[in-house]
Amino acid sequence: MRFGIQRRRLLAAVVVTVVGVAALYTASTWGWAAVRGSTTGASGGVGSLPDVVERPPDSVATTGDYGPVGTVSMVFAGTDVRDGLLGDLDPAWLTISSQTGDYRALEVDDLPQPAAGAVAVSPAGDRLAWVGEDGVVVYDPVTDDAAALEVPGATSVGTFSPDGELLLVLAEGLVVVDVATGSVVAEVPGDRDDLRRTAWRPDNSAVDVVVGTELVTASVPGPEIARQPTDIPEGSQLAWSATGERLVSLQPARGARRLFVAELQGDRVSASQRVSTTGISLERLLGFSGRDSVTVIARALESGAVQRVLDVPLVTGTIEDVTTLPDPGPNWAGTSTLAVATDTLTFGSTDFADRVWPWSYTARLVMCVLVGVFFLGLFVTRRPR
Numbered sequence: 356m357r358f359g360i361q362r363r364r365l366l367a368a369v370v371v372t373v374v375g376v377a378a379l380y381t382a383s384t385w386g387w388a389a390v391r392g393s394t395t396g397a398s399g400g401v402g403s404l405p406d407v408v409e410r411p412p413d414s415v416a417t418t419g420d421y422g423p424v425g426t427v428s429m430v431f432a433g434t435d436v437r438d439g440l441l442g443d444l445d446p447a448w449l450t451i452s453s454q455t456g457d458y459r460a461l462e463v464d465d466l467p468q469p470a471a472g473a474v475a476v477s478p479a480g481d482r483l484a485w486v487g488e489d490g491v492v493v494y495d496p497v498t499d500d501a502a503a504l505e506v507p508g509a510t511s512v513g514t515f516s517p518d519g520e521l522l523l524v525l526a527e528g529l530v531v532v533d534v535a536t537g538s539v540v541a542e543v544p545g546d547r548d549d550l551r552r553t554a555w556r557p558d559n560s561a562v563d564v565v566v567g568t569e570l571v572t573a574s575v576p577g578p579e580i581a582r583q584p585t586d587i588p589e590g591s592q593l594a595w596s597a598t599g600e601r602l603v604s605l606q607p608a609r610g611a612r613r614l615f616v617a618e619l620q621g622d623r624v625s626a627s628q629r630v631s632t633t634g635i636s637l638e639r640l641l642g643f644s645g646r647d648s649v650t651v652i653a654r655a656l657e658s659g660a661v662q663r664v665l666d667v668p669l670v671t672g673t674i675e676d677v678t679t680l681p682d683p684g685p686n687w688a689g690t691s692t693l694a695v696a697t698d699t700l701t702f703g704s705t706d707f708a709d710r711v712w713p714w715s716y717t718a719r720l721v722m723c724v725l726v727g728v729f730f731l732g733l734f735v736t737r738r739p740r
Contacts, residue, residue: 402453432469456707477519480696503536541577554593
């Protein structure tokens with residue numbers, strides 16, 4: 356009789372422990388996500404780049420659990436992000452807040468597979484764009500809203516206009532799309548290879564690209580096309596200064612890349628002058644960071660494999676470190692997938708607070724089980740005999 360009573364008490368304790376573990380796990384996952392989503396507001400406004408880009412763990416916070424990240428400074432493809440207890444985000448795209456430096460993995464439908472330039476970010480970091488199954492997707496990282504634009508034949512996205520209202524898209528040729536309506540407002544000469552080599556005029560009035568031996572300027576809205584001879588070789592990356600007075604080009608030259616600057620004289624662009632970039636190997640032009648400086652992705656020859664975002668003076672001065680990029684590894688698919696909000700280049704980088712990464716769902720479950728086993732053991736060892 357007494358043994359039967361003890362057995363029923365133990366069984367009841369086990370049931371209570373299991374229910375408690377389940378409740379605690381629910382509170383630490385979905386409950387915590389709900390609290391975060393209702394109390395944490397996403398920040399807007401232009402911020403700055405992080406001084407270091409880290410490779411986050413697979414337990415990095417997601418927009419589904421932690422809400423939208425706010426305006427972003429960088430977007431890049433990851434390789435391994437957990438979704439819940441057993442799931443994975445595939446594809447995985449990670450964003451960095453320009454206000455707080457927080458990392459957030461996107462839980463948005465119709466994300467593209469990791470590829471060079473697959474996701475574009477507006478200069479202010481308040482819009483992302485990619486090509487999905489239903490057209491061009493425009494996503495707001497502040498509100499977590501996404502809209503699909505019907506752009507027939509769209510296969511790739513290019514760069515946003517300086518005001519973020521227009522977007523270059525490859526759709527049976529290069530076209531300029533109004534991101535509010537999805538309507539095509541201009542056509543730009545060029546092909547897929549020119550998609551990310553174009554340069555927007557700072558007043559959003561035109562797009563420039565080198566085709567053959569000519570600098571081609573397509574007005575926005577179209578259809579006017581202007582052409583002028585240029586010494587900038589085809590395949591060069593271009594960027595206009597905020598005042599529209601200077602055009603910088605990153606030019607291919609004998610297996611390397613060299614930086615040149617030209618002046619706008621009337622409606623013509625002057626001959627290009629080479630900019631000194633001693634000690635670095637240039638890889639990509641991001642844009643102007645000031646009247647007399649541009650920001651690039653490059654490797655310092657002394658460090659070899661380490662890639663950095665660097666600020667390069669056009670006249671005189673010292674090349675400055677802005678952001679150190681990760682070594683190859685988990686959750687870093689490489690700089691080819693990296694998109695940068697160019698308005699942040701003006702503000703440089705910030706040493707944000709040290710990251711505190713979320714616990715994985717597996718770690719939370721283990722913690723809940725251990726707590727449950729502890730209290731069950733306490734009950735068994737301390738109950739009256």
